[in-house]
Structure formats: structure tokens, C-alpha cells
Amino acid sequence: MIEIRWHSRAGQGAVTGAKSLGDIVATTGKEVQAFALYGSAKRGAALRAYNRIDDKPIINHAKFMRPDYVLVIDPALAYTDDITMNDKETTKYIITTHLDKEQLVSEIPSLQDKKDRVYVVDCVQISLDEIGRSIPNAPMLGAFVKVSGMFELDYFLENMKRVLKKFPQKIIDGNMRAITRAYNEVK
Amino acid sequence: MPKEIFELNEREVWDGNYAASQAMRQARVDVMAAYPITPSTPIVENYGAYVANGYIDGEFVMVESEHAAMSACVGASAAGGRVATATSSQGFALMVEVLYQASGMRLPIVLNVVNRALASPLNVRGDHSDMYLGRDSGWIQLDAFNAQEAYDLALCAFKIGENHSVRLPVMVHQDGFVTSHTAQNVYPLSDEEAYNFVGDIQPVDDMLDFSRPVTYGAQTEEDWHFEHKAKQHKALMDSRSVIDEVFAEFKKVSGREYKRVESYMMEDAEVAIVALGTTVETARVAAMELREKEGIKAGVVAPRVFRPFPFDMIRDALENVKSIAVLDRSSPGGAMGALFNEVSAALYTTPKRPLVTNYIYGLGGRDFAVEDAIEIFKEQKANADAGHITTPIQQFSGLRGPKLGFFQTKRGS
Structure with missing residues (x-):
């Protein structure tokens, strides 16, 4: 089973991101789960979203997990939220930031002993450039596709088009560019 | 018949609310009277959208409270329609008076209950307080453990409640957020399979049959109340074999097996x-x-x-x-x-x-x-x-x- 935890702010699209990821993973024949911890969360409040992916039906409904991947889509949450909570020795971190990896890690003590498992990408800038708004969820998916090696980029893009089909073509194209750029730029 | 065809895949990724609302669409619910409340809101919201967009030939009745929602359901069901709604927590609590009316009048209404804690302290998250509050109300209560089951059991609910030897309202429970807002793989039936399974509603003593006027909820006092309640209790007890039959039939169309x-x-x-x-x-x-x-x-x-x-x-x-x-x-x-x-x-x-x-x-x-x-x-x-x-x-x-x-x-x- 692969478990993923998203750190985000309400309005940045982590819940949609987690559900889109679930939707696409399901097309490969796997079983998925996507949920979030929010209730009366206001826009801007920190929230967490979760994915589980497995070959057999997922019957664990606990919120508690030891994530294989931690996806941080708000740059400030890397500093203020407990992003290493319940992690494992193999947990990989993908963090949205305009800083380079060395500088980011030097500023966050909890990441210093897991440097080789930290990946950075500027999802905010990419979404501003390509979609015209700060919606860092789509580029984060591109970065995740690269880091996890779970899909070929083309397969993912094709399926993402289906997930986004109710949106205008301009938005779909922007998302495709954002995912592709993050895939190429994550390091 | 609905004007528009809803496109479904063999495998969907749905949360419990969406799954339940799809079952409402496929069962072609005639009337839904609702006053939305978290976490069940999307069920009635989606039904409203299906009506507005022509995916279902039904009526969404806007009301001023959950008490009114269940009251309107009672009216529509007594009139002979297939009727459903959804609620949670405080909304369920406000419905309670009418829940007893519905079961006493033997009306096969389906209520999707997305389980949530009861205040105070105020809390929108899931526990089984509302489910337990309904346990003496004379309704059949089915319990789903995940989104797939919320869908499956909602379809079964109509077939159980509307069976002429049952004629009782049915609640389908799912856990607030943990099921209702968690997306997972769901394998729906096609619209045709689902509707053929549920079948047309065959109303009993429907009030819109003007050639045969009937009274619902008459006053009985000590003369007949006890006999009515005993008969209602017996109907609930005897519904066990119907539930078994409906589950067996559902297995034939879906491959998924349920037991009491x-x-x-x-x-x-x-x-x-x-x-x-x-x-x-x-x-x-x-x-x-x-x-x-x-x-x-x-x-x-x-x-x-x-x-x-x-x-x-x-x-x-x-x-x-x-x-x-x-x-x-x-x-x-x-x-x-x-x-x-x-x-x-x-x-x-x-x-x-x-x-x-x-x-x-x-x-x-x-x-x-x-x-x-x-x-x-x-x-x-x-x-x-x-x-x-x-x-x-x-x-x-x-x-x-x-x-x-x-x-x-x-x-x-």
C-alpha cells in the first residue's frame, strides 16, 4: 500500500488534487482512497488531504497514516506545519518553494537528516505562469508523477484531460503545461 | 423517463455522498424534500442538479426545516410517489417527530443518514449519535461501511421498504466524512440494471386514488393504538426474510453479497x-x-x-x-x-x-x-x-x- 499526505491551505486544491490523483490511479486498475481533514475550514486555513493506493480493496478507514510521500503545496507550511509527523525512513517529501533545495533544508531542522529524500519545485510560480492563478495542486501532481515513477507522463496527461473535461479548453491546456513543467523542473 | 442520459463508467471514484445520490437518480426518485445539512448536503444537492439538468424526472421540494422536509416526504409518499431525502445530526434530531409518523403510517420513504455527532458541544464530524436516536422510530436501518455499500444499500432500501409485505420506511446509514467525503473505487450498476432491480413503485392506498379515499394517521387512543404498534413491530420483525431475499437478488445483478x-x-x-x-x-x-x-x-x-x-x-x-x-x-x-x-x-x-x-x-x-x-x-x-x-x-x-x-x-x- 502506498500512502500520501498532502499539506495545503483550504482553497489551494489539495482535496481536488487528491481526488484527481485517486481518479487517475483507479484507471490503472488499482484501488484508491482520497480524503481530507477539514470541517468548517475557512479559505487559507491549513488542511491535510490523504491518498491510499493498493492492489486490493482498501478497508483501513483511519486518518492515521505513516506516509510514503508528503506533498506540501503551500511554501509556508513547510515551516509552520509538522510535515514530518509519523514519517518513515523512506518517506519522500515534495515541497513547493521558490528556494533551492539546499537553502530550504537548511532552514527546516526536521528535514536535515532526510535531505536525500527531499524534492523541491515551485508549484506556485508554475501555476501563476501557466494557469494564471495560484493553484499549486496540478503542478504538484506533475512533480509526484516524476518522483514516484508511478506513471508515464503522457498516460497521466491523457487521463488528467478526462478529469478536467468540464473546464474550458484554456484551463485544460494551462493545467497540461503546468503538470509537464513541474515534471521537468522538480529536483 | 429522464430526458438526459448520465454517462457512467464501469469503475468510478466516488465518495459516499455522490454514490448515494447516484442511487437516488437511478431509482428515479419522484420527490425529494430536503433541508441540506453537513455532511449529507451533497446528496440532496446532487439530486437537485440531476432534476435541473434533466437526468431525472422528479421534483425537488425546498422546505424551511428538516421537520418540514420529512413532513413533505410523508405527504408525497402517501400520495403514492417514490420518495427519498437525506440528513444528519441536528437535522435528523429535528426530523424525529415525523420519523415516527412516517413509520406509523407505513410509508416506504428512504432516508440517507450521513452519521454525525449531536451537539452540544457543536461538532460536524462523524459518530453514531443520530443513528442511535432513530433506533426506536420503527424504521428499517441499513448500515454501510464504505461508499460502495452506501450506493448498493440505497438501491436495496427502495426494494425492501416498498415491498407490500413490508411497507416501512428505510434509513441507509453511512459514516460522516469517513465515508461521505472519502472517494474510493465504486462499481455502479448501469442505469437499466439498477432500475430493473429496484422496479416500479406499486403504491398501496395512495391518496391520489380519488376513487378510493383513505385516511392516514387517524386518532386511535387506547382502543386501537396498541394493535397498530404491535402490527408495525411485527412488520419490522417479518421484514427480515424480505431483506434476505432482496440481498440475494442484489447479489444476482451485482455479484456483491450482503447479509443481515x-x-x-x-x-x-x-x-x-x-x-x-x-x-x-x-x-x-x-x-x-x-x-x-x-x-x-x-x-x-x-x-x-x-x-x-x-x-x-x-x-x-x-x-x-x-x-x-x-x-x-x-x-x-x-x-x-x-x-x-x-x-x-x-x-x-x-x-x-x-x-x-x-x-x-x-x-x-x-x-x-x-x-x-x-x-x-x-x-x-x-x-x-x-x-x-x-x-x-x-x-x-x-x-x-x-x-x-x-x-x-x-x-x-
Whole structure:
């Protein structure tokens, strides 16, 4: 089973991101789960979203997990939220930031002993450039596709088009560019 | 017939709310009267969108409260329509008066209950307080453990409630957020399969049949009230065989099997957890882990049908187990948990009378992790080995602060 935890702010699209990821993973024949911890969360409040992916039906409904991947889509949450909570020795971190990896890690003590498992990408800038708004969820998916090696980029893009089909073509194209750029730029 | 065709894939990724609303669409619900409340809101919201966009030829009735919502459902059902709605928590509480009216009038309304805590303190998250509040209301109560089941059971609900030997309203329960807002793989039936399974509604004594006027909810006083209530109770008890038939028929169209009591790994189980909702599945993960890693023969038993309570099947499922933990996700308000009491009563009529303990857990959405279930199983194992209950009979799982427990056993020790 692969478990993923998203750190985000309400309005940045982590819940949609987690559900889109679930939707696409399901097309490969796997079983998925996507949920979030929010209730009366206001826009801007920190929230967490979760994915589980497995070959057999997922019957664990606990919120508690030891994530294989931690996806941080708000740059400030890397500093203020407990992003290493319940992690494992193999947990990989993908963090949205305009800083380079060395500088980011030097500023966050909890990441210093897991440097080789930290990946950075500027999802905010990419979404501003390509979609015209700060919606860092789509580029984060591109970065995740690269880091996890779970899909070929083309397969993912094709399926993402289906997930986004109710949106205008301009938005779909922007998302495709954002995912592709993050895939190429994550390091 | 609906004007528009809804495009469905064989495999969808839906949350429990969306799954339930799709079942409402496929069953072609004629009238939904609703006053939306978190976390059940998307069920009625989606139905409204299906009506507005031509996916269903139905009517969405906007009302000023949940009391009015259920009242409008009563009217529409008495008129002869297929009727459904959804609610949670405080909304359910406000509906309660009319729930008893609906069951007493023998109206086959379907109510999707997305389980949520009752205030105070205010809390939008899931527990079973509202579900328990409905347990004497005379409704059939089906319990889903995940989104797929919320869909499946919603379809079964119409077929059970509308059966002429049943004629009772049916609730379909799912856990707030943990099911309602968790997306997972769901394998829906096609519209045609689903509708053919549910079938056309055949109203009984419908008020719109002007050639044969009838009265609903007449005053009875001591002259007839008791006979009416006894007949209603008998109808609930007798619905067990109809529920079994509907589940068997559903298996034929879907391949998915439901039983009034679900048992997992119980063939040789020495200890068991009895629970409702998503906890049933999380406890199964714990049981598998204990079997693999520690050789503890753990199993899980769950009432799929909370009302009519499966007294007979619960007894059969558990009578050979040594120690049983019954989990209640509702504040018992000065008593043992309701599920504990009912399971214990059933087991008291067996020759071996296994040890039974009660755990209150998960109130207001407190997480129930695999680790919590493992701890509970291990306490049962200790009871089984000792031959008597080694803990207080009622305990609290997942509660912060000092350990809380009530009553000691008078057997064995």
C-alpha cells in the first residue's frame, strides 16, 4: 500500500488534487482512497488531504497514516506545519518553494537528516505562469508523477484531460503545461 | 423517463455522498424534500442538479426545516410517489417527530443518514449519535461501511421498504466524512440494471386514488393504538426474510453479497469485535494483522441491518467466541452502550454465554486507528485466557486523560 499526505491551505486544491490523483490511479486498475481533514475550514486555513493506493480493496478507514510521500503545496507550511509527523525512513517529501533545495533544508531542522529524500519545485510560480492563478495542486501532481515513477507522463496527461473535461479548453491546456513543467523542473 | 442520459463508467471514484445520490437518480426518485445539512448536503444537492439538468424526472421540494422536509416526504409518499431525502445530526434530531409518523403510517420513504455527532458541544464530524436516536422510530436501518455499500444499500432500501409485505420506511446509514467525503473505487450498476432491480413503485392506498379515499394517521387512543404498534413491530420483525431475499437478488445483478449480519474471519475466532460503520473494516485490518503476526484468532462481526435487530444471527455468529468487545460510537448517556446491551441480550440466551465488554470510542469524529483495534483485541485475548473479564466492563478507547471505566464482572474472577 502506498500512502500520501498532502499539506495545503483550504482553497489551494489539495482535496481536488487528491481526488484527481485517486481518479487517475483507479484507471490503472488499482484501488484508491482520497480524503481530507477539514470541517468548517475557512479559505487559507491549513488542511491535510490523504491518498491510499493498493492492489486490493482498501478497508483501513483511519486518518492515521505513516506516509510514503508528503506533498506540501503551500511554501509556508513547510515551516509552520509538522510535515514530518509519523514519517518513515523512506518517506519522500515534495515541497513547493521558490528556494533551492539546499537553502530550504537548511532552514527546516526536521528535514536535515532526510535531505536525500527531499524534492523541491515551485508549484506556485508554475501555476501563476501557466494557469494564471495560484493553484499549486496540478503542478504538484506533475512533480509526484516524476518522483514516484508511478506513471508515464503522457498516460497521466491523457487521463488528467478526462478529469478536467468540464473546464474550458484554456484551463485544460494551462493545467497540461503546468503538470509537464513541474515534471521537468522538480529536483 | 429522464430526458438526459448520465454517462457512467464501469469503475468510478466516488465518495459516499455522490454514490448515494447516484442511487437516488437511478431509482428515479419522484420527490425529494430536503433541508441540506453537513455532511449529507451533497446528496440532496446532487439530486437537485440531476432534476435541473434533466437526468431525472422528479421534483425537488425546498422546505424551511428538516421537520418540514420529512413532513413533505410523508405527504408525497402517501400520495403514492417514490420518495427519498437525506440528513444528519441536528437535522435528523429535528426530523424525529415525523420519523415516527412516517413509520406509523407505513410509508416506504428512504432516508440517507450521513452519521454525525449531536451537539452540544457543536461538532460536524462523524459518530453514531443520530443513528442511535432513530433506533426506536420503527424504521428499517441499513448500515454501510464504505461508499460502495452506501450506493448498493440505497438501491436495496427502495426494494425492501416498498415491498407490500413490508411497507416501512428505510434509513441507509453511512459514516460522516469517513465515508461521505472519502472517494474510493465504486462499481455502479448501469442505469437499466439498477432500475430493473429496484422496479416500479406499486403504491398501496395512495391518496391520489380519488376513487378510493383513505385516511392516514387517524386518532386511535387506547382502543386501537396498541394493535397498530404491535402490527408495525411485527412488520419490522417479518421484514427480515424480505431483506434476505432482496440481498440475494442484489447479489444476482451485482455479484456483491450482503447479509443481515456480516462476519469476517469468524470460522475459528477466539476473540471478536462487534461494531458498526467504517470501524468494521478498520477492525478487519487489525484482525488480519494479529492473525499473521501474533497468532491471535481474531474476527469481526457487524450488524448490516441495525433494525430489525438481527438477534438470531448475532447469536449464531458469536456464540462460540470466548471474549467479545462491542464498540459503541455514541455517548451512552448513563448506561452501557446500546449495541453492547443488544448483543449481550442475544448472547445471554446461548448455552456458553461468552464474555462481553463494551468500548465507547470515536465520538465527534475521534480517529479510530488499526492500533486502537489491536489493543481492544488484545484485551479480549487476555480475558479469554483468564476465563473472566479482566478490565472494567465499559471502557473508553481513544479518550485522552485518565483511564475511564465502569463496572466489574461478578463472574469467574
